[in-house]
Amino acid sequence: MNQLSKRELTEIAVTAKAVLQRRNTWIFENKFKSPSQVSKQVHAEMEAIDSWVESGVKQVKHQVVSGSKWSAPPPAFFKANWDAAIDKGSSKVGIGVIVRDSEGLVTASLCSSITLTPDPLLGEAAAALRATTLCAELGLTHIVLEGDALNVVQAVQGVEENWSAVGMVIRDVKSLLSRFQEWSIHHVPRELNVIAHTLAKYALICSEDCILLEDYPPCIQHLF
Structure with missing residues (x-):
């Protein structure tokens, strides 16, 4: 030693x-x-x-200080915070997701990067879809989604049809959410979404997807 x-x-x-x-x-x-x-x-x-x-x-x-303001979901619910980071030079989108239970314990964390048109709104929509997919893969039935992309949150909450690339992703999010027993989606300011944001930035340097159950990468250890 x-x-x-x-x-x-x-x-x-x-x-x-x-x-x-x-x-x-x-x-x-x-x-x-x-x-x-x-x-x-x-x-x-x-x-x-x-x-x-x-x-x-x-x-x-x-x-x-910013990360400490996160609020836990109700009992029996799980909260998934998501965010996206854009690398315009390589046309990559980094996606970060952190899922926690009503006691604030980490259920899962995800870092994933995809090749995508460096459109921030499209990247955030893709991140919301990946967060929803992760919750489904974990077998969760009661979830709360949180992200700092107001346009995406409003689009998921709304009933308007949108046939743009972003609209099609939002449609997939809604379709997947309909399979959960209970769900809600909320907008939070960036300072309350710092863990997901850090994971998204970390995803840009990952050579492959990193999905950890009841664990998280060391890049966010200082935020708990």
């Missing part, structure tokens, strides 16, 4: 967690993840940690 740097110790911890997750995925989900995928996951998480360290303590303190 004394011979290794803090970064090396961090990499050991990240690697151990990734190996354990690989084992659990194989045992409980019967899904095989190759060692190369584990290596890529560790590399991506270490890049995110390095980026976070370089961002400075001042920014971290501000984010902690």
